[in-house]
Amino acid sequence: MNGVNVKDVSVAFGALKVIDGLSLDIAEGEFIVLLGPSGCGKSTLLNAIAGLLDVEEGKILIGGRNVTWEEPKDRSIAMVFQSYALYPRMSVRQNMSFGLKMAKTPRADIETRVTRAAEMLQITHLLDRRPDQLSGGQRQRVAIGRALVRDAAVFLFDEPLSNLDAQLRNELRLEIKRLHMELGSTTMIYVTHDQIEAMTLADRIAVMKDREIQQLGAPDELYHRPANLFVAGFVGSPKMNFLEGRIAAGASGLMFENDTVSLSLPDDVCAAPPAPGQAVTLGVRPEHIALDGGTWDGFRVDIVEPLGADALVWARRDRTSIQLRVTTDEPVKVGTPVALAPDPRRANLFDTETGRRL
């Protein structure tokens, strides 16, 4: 029983409520990512779960036990920080064993656990070094190792990869994923603003904005069926294209139109079919639009960003600019006239007024 339940939790800094009545249920062994822009309350929530911030209202259960008033050390958690937070005057070995020493673990036991964790993370050769003699990637490995020796029920990660360069980030991301698979029943809660980290690591993602969870779901679900305009724009890179318009009146079936383009949509794009004339926003991902052979004509290639495997193309007609991901061996020339072909089955419709998915 390593699940985490957050029930109607509020956190306040003085008079300012940073989190207001938030609930979240996390199953044992689940990898959940709290994703959102800075200031959305994701780190605050993590700190509240860790017990580093007092909650104003509500309760927090870890493994079914109410830990709302418990000290961080009694919550069976381990935490990894963005700044690594290694104790600078201790060797790697001392860093990793500090928590166990505080818990008065027998020395032989400490030794075995540190050795085992070091082997898992391949940092055995670093055990006698000091943190300032390590590279960023090594430091974060040690920080993960320090969390690992605690045999915690829940791992909390607070943007652990944000200080690393791109290559190390990919490497350690994989390592964290592997760790989660090996540990099995350990629950992991991971805070990030990087949607790629979220997509690759999570069993479920909680997208947060303005101190509220906007959508909670599997990465796939977030990607294909975003609940609102914010989630649609935040998840996925490059960003989803948004076109404001309305539901065409008098057409047979569902039809989106604005002054520039129109698109006939299958009925199952919407849960509830909108009324003709309603103001809607059409969302289509760059990878779901083909460069040519479609009905959206009058566009010209504006900018091309080659990425190697594929290229990002900006096509423009008047004030409408649409981004596409194009996989082609033929280089795309700037200025070429194109007729874009969006895939109507993968389009998303949002209510322009509320921003909610229709």
Next chain:
Amino acid sequence: MSLPPPDPEGRRPKTVTAGRVGVYAFLVISAAFFLIPLWVMLMTSLKPMEEIRLGNIFSLPKLWTIDPWISAWSGACTGLECHGISVGFMNSVQILIPSVILSIAIGAVTGYALSFWRVKGANVMFGCLLLGAFIPYQVFIYPLVRLFAATGLYNSLLCVVVVHVIFGLPLMTLLFRNFYQGIPIDLFKAARVDGGSFWSIFLNVILPMSAPIIIVATILQVTGIWNDFLFGVAFAGRENLPMTVQLNNIVNSMQGERRYNVDMAATLLTALVPLAVYFLSGRWFVRGIAAGAVKG
């Protein structure tokens, strides 16, 4: 016809500008300005009285003598007693050591608690402490004298040490708090998750990182407490007068001929400790001044 400018290559040639010359001239003059008194004191303290009466205060001694130093250390008179300044030296050391250790220890713990533990009203408390640093000491002296007299502590070593610790606290707390503000809060959070208590986090994690600021605090407190005159006169009592007070008594006791060389030697002896601190720790001292500035 003038030559075309050379094609720049390699290191840029160094040029002497008027600004440079001005800066160095200013530095040399101000250095000299502060060194001249020291020079005069040192020279005077090494001359016999006959030579001093000639009035060439800048000249090297014709007859070098160490007698004024010996006399200043162990023979000069304060009123009726003639034990020199050595008595004061021992008293100063006795006052200095506990005062420095206690004020730094308490300041470090207070600074740590204020920066990391976010006690309710921490900012108000810190504000009060800062305010305390700006109120002139003189205001406190009479009430404190009455207080100590009532408790029976007055005129004792303990009394003057307590006063030094209390008045050192605002600056020490400020110093340590500012230093600890620069330590990432994540480090403290990690230690909390690892199960550290108030004292175990302080002793195991924070204190080992505090070496630079402890050095700075030591420098500030050693020079400050050693140079103190007011508290020594007011609280230490006749038996425990610090060196500064003793020096004043020697220089100002008017009996017979005024022995300038002995006075100078006594003054230099008294200044020796802070002087040594300045010379041995120049870099750290400047850092201490910078660290003492209020920020954040």
